[in-house]
Amino acid sequence: MELISVYSAAGLLEANILKGFLEAQGLQVFLSQESVGRTLGLSAGVLGVVDILVPESQVSEANSLIDEIISDDFEDADFTDRPPESPSQDLSN
Secondary structure (H helix, E strand, O other): OOEEEEEEEEOHHHHHHHHHHHHHOOOOOEEEEOHHHHHHOOOOOHHHEEEEEEEHHHHHHHHHHHHHHHOOOOOOOOOOOOOOOOOOOOOOO
16 A cells, blocks of 8 residues: 655644544554654654655545645535534533
8 A cells, every 4th residue: 555645734733633534534644753752752844744644545535634624625514424413511519
């Protein structure tokens, strides 16, 4: 399986947020960071960059999703599998 970089994140925080989003959309995602940057805990500059990688077969879908997020056009309206919220309880007694 060949992995292709679809995004370069500015640190592990941004990378993990994007990884979680793409995985929630059903994509297989891997992170790659220069080992020195990871060892030293760097999150800025060249050593802090984290590449988001997906299989070659998912590059187009990943790019589309990333573009939608960046342009604030992503809408996920499928909430049918979520249980109904229970009424809030007043715990101030």
